[in-house]
Amino acid sequence: GPKVLQIPSHQIIDMGQMVTLNCDPVSNHLYFYWYKQILGQQMEFLVNFYNGKVMEKSKLFKDQFSVERPDGSYFTLKIQPTALEDSAVYFCASSSSGGNYAEQFFGPGTRLTVL
Amino acid sequence: AQSVTQPDARVTVSEGASLQLRCKYSSSGTPYLFWYVQYPRQGLQLLLKYYSGDPVVQGVNGFEAEFSKSNSSFHLRKASVHWSDSAVYFCVLRRNSNNRIFFGDGTQLVVKP
Numbered sequence: 430g431p432k433v434l435q436i437p438s439h440q441i442i443d444m445g446q447m448v449t450l451n452c453d454p455v456s457n458h459l460y461f462y463w464y465k466q467i468l469g470q471q472m473e474f475l476v477n478f479y480n481g482k483v484m485e486k487s488k489l490f491k492d493q494f495s496v497e498r499p500d501g502s503y504f505t506l507k508i509q510p511t512a513l514e515d516s517a518v519y520f521c522a523s524s525s526s527g528g529n530y531a532e533q534f535f536g537p538g539t540r541l542t543v544l
Numbered sequence: 545a546q547s548v549t550q551p552d553a554r555v556t557v558s559e560g561a562s563l564q565l566r567c568k569y570s571s572s573g574t575p576y577l578f579w580y581v582q583y584p585r586q587g588l589q590l591l592l593k594y595y596s597g598d599p600v601v602q603g604v605n606g607f608e609a610e611f612s613k614s615n616s617s618f619h620l621r622k623a624s625v626h627w628s629d630s631a632v633y634f635c636v637l638r639r640n641s642n643n644r645i646f647f648g649d650g651t652q653l654v655v656k657p
Binding site for chain 1: 576578580585586587588589590593595634644645646647648649650
């Protein structure tokens with residue numbers, strides 16, 4: 430079936446550095462999402478993105494976070510600067526529509542460790 | 545307020561046995577409910593979804609779920625599990641007013657041979 434890819438699968442960085450997480454969504458999808466899962470906790474919504482704009486974001490989506498999808502390439506989540514509490518697995522998802530019943534296809538996650 | 549509770553963090557069953565994974569939800573509006581499965585080192589995959597109609601919905605690989613408005617539940621069932629069903633299962637709620645979705649904590653299913 431359709432697959433969402435995430436690059437890299439693991440990333441280790443020092444606190445204060447910048448990191449970019451990359452998501453390659455399903456090719457004809459138009460809606461994109463990021464979720465954050467801290468070890469042992471629930472997966473939580475961060476942001477959704479459509480037509481070049483953030484449509485909705487949660488309180489977890491701090492000012493240090495930004496998303497973009499330049500020219501139909503990767504959908505990226507950038508954190509600058511990183512903090513220790515940003516350590517988590519970040520999941521990207523995409524869907525063909527924004528309807529409530531639309532299936533979101535998830536990537537395998539990027540495990541971010543901030544030292 | 546919207547929330548999803550999966551009361552069982554881990555369920556262990558023998559191969560061939562029947563299975564029920566529990567999910568309770570809280571929603572102020574019409575709930576859209578989903579079950580996803582996550583195999584190791586893979587993304588979440590949709591098993592089934594429910595919005596309206598027949599409260600028992602069929603999914604892939606012999607899974608089904610039953611929606612109960614009175615019990616605020618959406619339990620996942622399978623008549624006979626296989627070792628390959630071992631994975632983490634997430635119950636997911638989506639509000640009907642926007643695209644935000646809410647995840648349960650997940651239930652780790654272990655199928656013993």
